[in-house]
Amino acid sequence: MDRELAILERLRAGGSRITVARRALVEALLVGETHKTADDLAEQVHAAHPSVHRSTIYRILDALEQAGVVEHVHFGHGRAVYHLLEDRHLHLVCDDCGVVVEMPEAAISELAARVEGDHGFVIDSRHFALPGRCRACAAVHQSST
Amino acid sequence: MDRELAILERLRAGGSRITVARRALVEALLVGETHKTADDLAEQVHAAHPSVHRSTIYRILDALEQAGVVEHVHFGHGRAVYHLLEDRHLHLVCDDCGVVVEMPEAAISELAARVEGDHGFVIDSRHFALPGRCRACAAVHQSST
DNA sequence: TTCGATGCAAATAGTTTGCATTCTA
């Protein structure tokens, strides 16, 4: 039940030490939105611990990623969002309004199987978002183009 | 048959002027690899015209993109590659060795149709590469992990 | 001659790194 402790324990198991900054970042990951940029997380951590530096945020995120706790997904043009590994799913991001639609990982399995058969290529589709246009923006786009 | 002239003409039609730099960049796009980073292109252009600035390369690429001549695809972690619109296809990039596998756009149509039906989301799959592992790296990865 | 294109330098966004210091285990 205590997700925070479980995650910290997992870090400790990997030889890491538990610090205030790490505790705060894990807490930040556990509340609110499931997808947060490094910036979002830094802001949240700063609320309680203003002295935690941005570079530390990145280093902790890196440690968490190595420990298999989080993963990051690129949402186009440079910025990445981080989320807990438990929340595995594909991401669809709207190029126009930026809304993120989640869909089960299974949706891509058919394509993945075909690609693997044809090219031997194993798609890791979680690491990138599929871009496009959400329902609303697709409608607008169609009428204005 | 003269692709270079055709492209330049297309630029001119949009109100643009034809300059040495533009001519050189279009030439660079037409030879060799079908996918090049802004850096690759800058290097090629510099070979003949060392004074052309990087920012100019970006501005020309932007103009070409607006004119519908090229498009850029993000290959993960910040860098983008440009290619002529005629060469439309999906990209699979290996996270390990960086090799790019191309596959017909049609391969994703089934997934795209399902997603559009379920979520109203219109995937623009050409704008991003699907990450994963190529046959060779997948084999290595499996045995070493 | 006019307005688009360019060179330059500086700014930007997002992230990473070297190094001396601090703190956990």
Next chain:
DNA sequence: TAGAATGCAAACTATTTGCATCGAA
């Protein structure tokens, strides 16, 4: 107390922008 973690500043990558000048039509 050893070695991991941190703060800080500075570097980095890829790209963009303001501005004065240049050049194509």
